[in-house]
Amino acid sequence: MxxxxxxxxxxxxxxxxxxxxxxxxxxxxxxxxxxxxxxxxxxxxxxxxxxxxxxxxxxxxxxxxxxxxxxxxxxxxxxxxxxxxxxxxxxxxxxxxxxxxxxxxxxxxxxxxxxxxxxxKLITTGIVYNANLVDTPPTSWADLAKPDVASRTIMPSPLYSGAAAIHVGTLVQQPDMGWEFIEAMADGGAVAGQGNGTVLEAVARGEKAYGVLVEYMAMNAKDQGSPVDFVFPSEGVTAVxxxxxxxxxxxxxxxxxxxxxxxxxxxxxxxxxxxxxxxxxxxxxxxxxYPDPATLTVIEADNARLLSDGDEVKQTFADLYGG
Structure with missing residues (x-):
């Protein structure tokens, strides 16, 4: 909370x-x-x-x-x-x-x-997973829409987290993802928590196997002995x-x-x-x-659209995941 x-x-x-x-x-x-x-x-x-x-x-x-x-x-x-x-x-x-x-x-x-x-600072969003529960780590955002993965996935809500609002707003602007990807995750059983801390706790405790998370929280937790690891997805990361x-x-x-x-x-x-x-x-x-920042692929977004579409993005997300 x-x-x-x-x-x-x-x-x-x-x-x-x-x-x-x-x-x-x-x-x-x-x-x-x-x-x-x-x-x-x-x-x-x-x-x-x-x-x-x-x-x-x-x-x-x-x-x-x-x-x-x-x-x-x-x-x-x-x-x-x-x-x-x-x-x-x-x-x-x-x-x-x-x-x-x-x-x-x-x-x-x-x-x-x-x-x-x-x-x-540069804060990227990617995929955290529980290493005790996952034998084959995901490599891409598309993996999270697979039913056997989505049902064990949690993400932060754009209604609570600014990074999550940017993340969802950015992905829905991508022609190869859009709301179809966000909806496919919901249909597969993915759930939304509140902020990023909620996601990390759920994955670290084994309540969920996968999560959408800002990288530093996952990497810091891993350094402190938590059974989590982090993936920079092949399609790229969103960033704030x-x-x-x-x-x-x-x-x-x-x-x-x-x-x-x-x-x-x-x-x-x-x-x-x-x-x-x-x-x-x-x-x-x-x-x-961490990878060299110069090697990161950052998924581009139209900031003007992120601002103008912000309320609609939050409402559509709430309709899919509850809010």
């Missing part, structure tokens, strides 16, 4: 001065990782106290929309799974441009033309970049800029690799056991 946490992070080892700034960050990044992120950020910026709201991307966006309707949000910085949600906020004039952000070493193709949000943005209504713009600067820094990218993410900066190696 998705957990919503509100946390004020204590700055251990530092005494806050009377001039300390408070920065409120809304995020979908896992809680344990954000604890590490804030600790590392505070090593460079002990004068900034970070308050954190953490939930799935869909719930973070719902909270923001409710706050906007009520007159405004306390959020200063947003760090969520996908650029599509950021694009919506940009179109609604909810983000602040930051043209001075340090983006050297990041592929221009991943950058917003108006410098309103910035990628922080977990962008960071400054909210237009922030009352702490300098602290917000400092947080964005840190997220794009070499130190933050090195921490991301340690946490099991593909790096964005050119020349950095991927975590051990």
């Amino acid at each position: 998705t957990r919503t946490l509100l946390l004020t992070t204590a700055l251990t080892g530092f005494a806050l001065s009377a001039q300390a700034e408070t920065l409120t960050v809304y995020t979908s990044q896992p809680q344990d990782q954000m604890t590490e992120v804030i600790a590392a950020f505070n090593e460079e910026h002990p004068e900034i106290e970070v308050e954190l709201f953490r939930s799935g991307t869909t719930e973070v966006m719902a909270k923001l929309q409710a706050e906007f309707a009520a007159g405004g949000s306390p959020a200063d910085v947003l760090l969520i799974a996908d650029a599509v949600a950021m694009t919506q906020l940009k179109q609604d004039d909810r983000l602040m441009a930051y043209p001075q952000a340090p983006t050297d070493g990041i592929s221009p193709a991943l950058l917003d033309d108006d410098q309103m949000f910035f990628p922080t 970049t977990q962008p960071v943005a400054i909210m237009a209504g922030t009352d702490a713009p300098e602290a917000a800029k400092a947080f964005v600067d840190w997220q794009l820094s070499q130190a933050a990218q090195a921490q991301s690799v340690d946490q099991g993410y593909f790096p964005l900066l050119e020349g950095m190696e991927a975590p051990g056991g």
Whole structure:
């Protein structure tokens, strides 16, 4: 079940001065990782106290929309799974441009033309499986539509997960997959959980043999001794970049800029690799056991369609899998 946490992070080892700034960050990044992120950020910026709201991307966006309707949000910085949600906020004039952000070493193709949000990592979605239950691992997305596989498969729901919304929206745009593939999985007995954590738990415990999952959760679990392994499907992977943005209504713009600067820094990218993410900066190696990022096939999607079709995709998915 998705957990919503509100946390004020204590700055251990530092005494806050009377001039300390408070920065409120809304995020979908896992809680344990954000604890590490804030600790590392505070090593460079002990004068900034970070308050954190953490939930799935869909719930973070719902909270923001409710706050906007009520007159405004306390959020200063947003760090969520996908650029599509950021694009919506940009179109609604909810983000602040930051043209001075340090983006050297990041592929221009991943950058917003108006410098309103910035990628922080590359997160791909592929197939996790329980190695104790699967003798012949799947190699492709098409394998998940086979009845004997689909009946033992779980996936995250786009109603809860931003990465899942991008994944489903991307696959349905592909001529050789489309809704026919998503429906074939449902007809074969595949089920939807909530977020990616639900998928990992089900596969790791052996409740399901296969799952659709972001790669770092599977790889981290494998490193920690969980009986899971991960497949980068032959057709390619879907991907999100977990962008960071400054909210237009922030009352702490300098602290917000400092947080964005840190997220794009070499130190933050090195921490991301340690946490099991593909790096964005050119020349950095991927975590051990990961393929070279240059060899990845990323399934392309029309982001404008992902945004315009988002509600329809969620409703169609809910009709197939429940919601």
